[in-house]
Amino acid sequence: MNSTSQYLSGYGIRPSVQRLAIMHYLRSNRTHPTADEIFDALRKQISTLSKTTVYNTLKLFVDHGVAICIGIDEKNSRFDGCVEPHAHFRCKICGRIIDLEIDTEQFLPKNFNGKIDETYFFLKGLCEDCNNRKNNSLNT
Amino acid sequence: MNSTSQYLSGYGIRPSVQRLAIMHYLRSNRTHPTADEIFDALRKQISTLSKTTVYNTLKLFVDHGVAICIGIDEKNSRFDGCVEPHAHFRCKICGRIIDLEIDTEQFLPKNFNGKIDETYFFLKGLCEDCNNRKNNSLNT
């Protein structure tokens, strides 16, 4: 019994050869691969692997919380005419996007010697209004 | 002479009806729209507007630094098997995505009383290797 299999089972995901290989790839390659990169890497081991299965499996993983899809909006590019560093908060209920001020200097990581040009800070949750509304309706 | 026109000219972007409309839309709608949303909104005013022009113009804006494209990788979805909160840094030269540890609690905005469920940090710039390479080539 290998640990990746146990890990997936623990999240209610039935292990299959393909799923084990994809999760193992994700956990041993911290390169934030695309679906295509995973497909190319694994077809050498699993010659019958299809790209559909890679997409299906990644979606399954994200839905079950064992992987994340990096990006604010996975489908389209989104643009902003304000080029100053700032944070965006999106309310999961009303869908409003609120701009938040942040001090970017403050959260520069310590052991990093590169050059940071752009910073994005994106939060999801409930805005004050929706959170209050939700709490009030629970108390009645 | 309106201010959007001056603004674009200041960045070396020749103002045109389409460019002015797109920048004006970006600056007055802080909704982080997609190219498609911009197109749908502006075709009412400019009936001949084409989606190609919207894409061209947004690319021009990003290249000239008057707009930003939100998202770590505009082309593909990228996946991560690590679901703990952490930051992602993408190097603009080599394209690598690097994980960075940060203390997310520390950077929660002060005047915000909602409820935060998910936090994402994206940084873009030059990684240490590419930054050194660039500096070295400038010194020769």
Place this chain on the structure above:
DNA sequence: TTCACTGCAAATCATTTGCAAGGCC
């Protein structure tokens, strides 16, 4: 036997490219 899983092929959706027409200097 049933149902979940897989994978091919076709479809879809966002984005880019090729190219010709129009407009500004």
Place this chain on the structure above:
DNA sequence: GGCCTTGCAAATGATTTGCAGTGAA
């Protein structure tokens, strides 16, 4: 005139969908 800008149409590339075959419980 020459170059920049625009916009149509076609191409591309990522992702999804339809559907039939397979295999495990």
